Amino acid sequence: MDELPKCEANYTQLTPLSFLKRAASSYPNRTSVIHEATRFTWPQTYHRCRRLASSLRSLNVSTNDVVSVLAPNIPALYEMHFAVPMSGAVLNTINTRLDANSIATILRHAEPKVFFVDYELVPRAREVLRLLVDPTLISSLPLVVVIDDINSPTGIRLGELEYEQLIRLGDPDYAPPEVRDEWAPIALNYTSGTTSAPKGVVYSHRGAYLSTLSLILAWEMPSQPVYLWTLPMFHCNGWTFTWGVAARGGTNVCLRNVSAQQIFRNIALHGVTHMCCAPIVFNIILEEAKVIKNLSPVNIFTGGAPPPPALLEKIESLGFHVTHGYGLTEATGPALACEWQREWDALGNSQKAEMKSRQGISVLTMADVDVVAKDTMRSVSRDGKTMGEIVLRGSGIMKGYFKDPESTSRAFENGWFWTGDVGVIHPDGYLEIKDRSKDVIISGGENISSVEVESVLYRHPMVAEAAVVAMPHPRWGESPCAFVALKKVPEGGDSGGVSEEEMIGYCRRNLASFMVPKKVEFMEELPKTSTGKIQKFELRVKAKGLVVSEKKEIVKSSKSNKKKNKPVMKRDGDRSGGYGEHILAQSRL
Template sequence: MEQVRTLMSVPPIVVQCGDDRDGEYEQMVSAAAPLRRIPTDERSVLSVNYTSGTTGKPKGVMYSHRGAYLQALAMVGHTGLSPSGVYLWTLPMFHCNGWCFPWAVTAAAATHVCLRRVDPAEVWRLIRSQGVTHLNGAPTVLSMIAYAAEADTVTGTPVRIATGGAPPSPAILRRMTTLGFDVTHLYGLTETYGPAAICDWRPEWDGLDMAARARMKARQGVANMISCDIRVLADDGGDVIADGETIGEIALRGNNVMLGYLHDAAGTAAAAPDGWFRTGDLGVRHTDGYIELRDRSKDVIISGGENIASVEVEQVIMEHPAVLDVAVIGVPDPQWGEVPAAHVTLKPGHQVSADDIIEHVRACIARFKAPKHVIFGELPKTSTGKTQKYVLRERAWHGREKRVQ
């Protein structure tokens, strides 16, 4: 770190944290004069955020002052932050600049409550002792909270929790609801300052049963207030029919789309050839205008010419009462080219066989979509809680060439 600081014309102040030094930061803030710097160009680069590399080589995503400012205000509006809010940091601040919530919480004059790491026991202690009103995190974080030994129903006003990074299963959404959390599903990428879409709740859904409400919450939703309408593109470049069935690629545009990739003009042009950023995510548009992801383009399993969406299989497996987490990938098969394989993490104290998982899937969806292999154990994760499917794929395909069908 010191080597990097010596190369900078204006090196940042470094504050070392630790159990015996936690007061240092507060002392420095108290002694400092107010700082106000206004950019001369609102579209100049504010920060560079690197993608996590879950689907390839990390890329430097350039954020502008304007984009971050507007995204922060959008998050204030969509999540109901206010001066009485208490925001618990279960989401890493380094990931998409914490979805712009460092600025959003501050803009709303709400209270930041920080964690060194996601510790479910500490999360529950702080929810109770600090009166936490808001927190965010990937579905993995929701599972850690929901199935912690300390988990208990939140009394009073529900804690508002936003989740994104992967489609949450209806099972975890139901569990969080019963514990007293109000879950909102967000969708976005590093390239979109975090959440570009939000599954805004509609009053007419209040009368649905819990299972149906969870299915609605699991959708990715509609564009946030500073984004253009989300498009779902067909192969010919037009928009797919809004029938909830026809699949296309999600494309985004608006104030919260990156300036581009650092030192990569070709990559920037390829990502947004016509001004619409291609996400690489496949989804459908429902008749009410809400989008729903079906899979990432590279996660679709093509088995004997049939397309199998890994997300669909994962959500069915998550319905099994013994399952805590799951990732479904395609693995080599001499007859079909590739077949689904499920990597499953069980809840503590639960036991289940591979055949039980397979039969559970067969009972819920088309039998050919059921995994042919089930592997039990911990899933590889990024520092933000996303499952690294590429690691699982590399293990499965090592030394073998994936056949294109």
């Protein structure tokens, strides 16, 4: 029975490219892409992608070459998710928030043959190219193609080539070569590591295909969704929904700039049913705070940072229905999703939000997820308390890091992918993240989850942003230090000014005392990476400076804590600080 052979009829390579071909054939009348005045159907999108792929071949792009692109969520970026692999090449989408220097670093590493640039980003690209020019080499630069505004072309160029021109010149009858090996690379995504140089995460066709199915299933995204592109496509290829919307025969509503006004306008105009975003976008939406009227609730898939329950409650009250996931670039987007359990229907709103703010259970094609104590390599007990590192295994995990065998093998130690995130498993099987391993604060041998402290701070009515990091401590090794940005108060309103003392008192009322920050530092705004993540690295440097000047006060408060904490400190858990050793520059979604 084992000998029955594989053949063309029964063994087809798994690739997201099949989704586009199927959409063109099965949904011939459906709208594929909308961007302001521009509209395409699925057969048109398929046709355009084939032309572009053929043009790329004419430009000497061949199998496994890299094609980079720097663009916001416009139709061209969507089409390139199919057209580039249809030419045999590997798509490298670049974070548009990066500065020229970081982009140059990526291009130096990725060595793309072609570099597509949105017309608005031409000035930055020009700077990048300047940085790339190597006087010792004759041709170290990629071929540049500008993507002009599809709705009202500007004529801005950087070199000769323009996107629509490549589509026009492409062969309409180009037949993309069949994918011969599903393990072949399809995409290259650089992590936005906060502590080290970005790493190039490589996805296979197989991994992309299976992750796409996983996420449609986890989100229960039905046929014919109307998907609003609030999440940048350069984040894990839009958490795979670039391919997923084609799989579902849906409509992509492109969005050049994410603003509350644009979000609400597009929802109303196109009957948006689905969108993805980091919790930070909730704040943007809440600023406008319109209730979505006369429409079914819009489904939001969120991740990238644990959404504070209070924020979840607020956003759902506007008519959004939120599903929360957890993942990393290395896992092709979300690897866990907080699947709703029917018995939670009976809970109160804030309890529901608590449930929803957990990271959840593995998506379907992730073969295994566990939380392990790294020293013993054993699973932690499912008590919702014992912390360990979250490890993953499955077809959605990256092929590895491009040109970095050392980091690759370190990430794949012992048959698992090590996320670098620390979490617990609740008795109901749901995982909850407590921290990045490097963000765990180890105070007097006790592990403190900075996320837990932050989530209490976020519940304070005046707190807009909060981050807690370790502050060196002469006696306890480390102690928690909070950085807080207060909400902006409307002019003429009560400033509601909160003092450090008040904030510490508030924490004392809401946290085990050993977890109470010994220091609260107020800032106008917390420092963030280009992807909107708070830069704890920078805050840690700041916290290091604080210890000297506040030594006395800290010693005093630690002493008083010592007594109170005694019984609490009997908790189980890794006290060795072992987690701290394993720091990967992986990026959460």
